[in-house]
């Protein structure tokens with residue numbers, strides 16, 4: 001399944017609920033899920049961490065659906081084999 005297909009699946013499953021909740025409410029859920037991922041990363045439960053990653057991408061896809069952003073197009077057009085900053089693979093930016 002591609003990122004596009006995943007986002008479309010999320011649309012089929014949740015677009016009504018996501019639209020009713022709105023941008024702000026859905027964004028808040030995404031933030032909450034990112035925080036839960038942060039907590040999971042502190043532990044050693046790989047399965048729990050995997051589920052938090054799933055929740056983050058699911059809520060990110062829901063939010064993208066509401067604001068009509070094609071996640072795959074956005075990601076691949078910015079990160080297309082090269083670092084968008086230094087234009088190299090692997091990234092050679094100095095931090």
Ligand SMILES: [Zn+2]
Nearest residue numbers: 083086091093
């Ligand atoms: Zn770079």
